[in-house]
Amino acid sequence: MEVDTESNIQRKQSIYQSMDESFEIQKEMYRGQQYSQIYFARLHLMRTLLYSLVPNWKPHLPVCTVLGLEEGKECIIVGTLYKHMKLKPSILDEYSKEMIKFLYFIGNMQKSAGPLVKPHNFIHPDDHLVLEDESGRVKLRGNVLLPSVYVTGLVVALHGKETGAGDFWVEDILEAGLPNQIVLPLKSGEDKYVVFVSGLSVGNSGSNPLQFQLLVDHVTGHLGDEMEQSIAAQIVQVVIAGNSVEIPLGLLNGQNLASKDQSKLSEPIKELDILLTQIAAGVPLDIMPGPNDPANFSLPQQPLHRCLFPGSSAYNTFRSCPNPHSFELDNVRFLGTSGQNIDDLEKYSEAKDKLEFMERTLRWRHISPTAPNTLGCYPFTDRDPFFIESCPHVYFIGNQDKYATRLIKGSEGQVVRLICIPRFGETGIAVVLNMGNLECHALSFGTEFSS
Known part of the structure; x- marks a missing residue:
């Protein structure tokens, strides 16, 4: 053949x-290891990177820590974002399952509650962001940093100033950008x-x-x-x-x-x-x-x-x-x-x-x-x-x-x-x-x- x-x-x-x-x-x-260590490693790595980008972004502004903020003084702070979420699931909710079942039963009995609708995510209008570094944390305000866009765990640089209420008013944000x-x-x-x-x-x-x-x-x-x-x-x-x-x-x-x-x-x-x-x-x-x-x-x-x-x-x-x-x-x-x-x-x-x-x-x-x-x-x-x-x-x-x-x-x-x-x-x-x-x-x- x-x-x-x-x-x-x-x-x-x-x-x-x-x-x-x-x-x-x-x-x-796993014994003896804490998740805080990966956050410290992430903050150190990303902060070094962001510090190198700041001179080309806002060269005229000083870089401060959260603890070093002064009211009304414009500066740049670098830290890890944490998002407070009203609807975020919590392990503590497991203890209230029986109560939820009871209330749901009562609601059906009274025919006053419609069917439960599962949301596609846990976003809520009352969510807000906090920036944290080794020295402390501060609540963020302003229209530049939208809570619906950002998540817990990000490391960013923020331009702004501390308000009289102790919050940090964000005027601009610097992300690491494409490597x-x-x-x-x-x-x-x-x-x-x-x-x-x-x-x-x-x-x-x-x-x-x-x-x-x-x-x-x-x-x-x-x-x-x-x-x-x-x-x-x-x-x-x-x-x-x-x-x-x-x-x-x-x-x-x-x-x-x-x-x-x-x-x-x-x-x-x-x-x-x-x-x-x-x-x-x-x-x-x-x-x-x-x-x-x-x-x-x-x-x-x-x-x-x-x-x-x-x-x-x-x-x-x-x-x-x-x-x-x-x-x-x-x-x-x-x-x-x-x-x-x-x-x-x-x-x-x-x-x-x-x-x-x-x-x-x-x-x-x-x-x-x-x-x-x-x-x-x-x-x-x-x-x-x-x-x-x-x-x-x-x-x-x-x-x-x-x-x-x-x-x-x-x-x-x-x-x-x-x-x-x-x-x-x-x-x-x-x-x-x-x-x-x-x-x-x-x-x-x-x-x-x-x-």
Whole structure:
């Protein structure tokens, strides 16, 4: 049997470099560690940065501490924001559950209360901001600093003066801004693509396994004619951004599991491994944990254990990565999460869309400013791994309701492609990025047949 070797299509290659060192926890330990230490590390790091920017911002104004404020004297203070929120959930509310149930029962009996409506976030008009440094804290006032935009944990520089009531009237605000960025490689004339997918939810009764198999066949070049196969050969990387499996939570009730229940826990992971093995056999693959995956809950989530994937982990193209995840492909820098950081921002602040939240985190130079206040994270003692030292060229988040993208530019020529990756199990949509020009588009896999 003769084989036509001339028609063989070779897959393009790219140089991969992991940038995940800061997200890896070498010796995990909780005893004796306080979350105040990560705030101190963040304040020291960001304050040093903001001090270097102040001479070009307001060179004529002195920099003061909160304790050194004088009434009516204009100055600049640098510190950490704290937002007092009337609707913010509290652990103490757990003790009043029975009373709430009773009142709700009485309300229904009297037919005087309508149905309970769950708000999309915890913003309230009475929310206000406080700035804090090592010397003290001061309440902020003014129309420049909107409480609905900012969250607890941000470090900023404020221009203003102390009022007679002891508050600080804000006249201007300085954020860190986009960090420096390595030069984006020039177009080489050849296209190379990265495929992003998230929310596979293998094991969910409502998911369609045919959709994921179509994606696998497309990426590996087993779908379409020679033209489509040549395009598939230009895919150099696949990134799976969290929530790959969905395990029935009802089984995890703290009791011993029967053998049939044990299989229900392991089957989704086995099925995922079979699909990932098909991809890893031909394309480099990064998989990140998400909130529903069998990984630690707090950020940074550590890589999924390789023993979960005996088939796919046998290939050197398979990489189990942390969340957040940072890497370079041919000197194009990528940074992304499985979505927890942006979803948490949406609960405690407001924006017109998820892309605006993403842009704020870049301009604040912090992936997850609400950690550890409202988003769980490991209690680092000597550093803040969520500080963004170098501006990525591609910034992505997974497990979103819909696909969205935008290209933003910084004051020093930085260019960043923002990408919201939709949940594939619900939408059947993956995202394809061209590394040559940072253009991206949605890739939809439909499995419905018309009658």
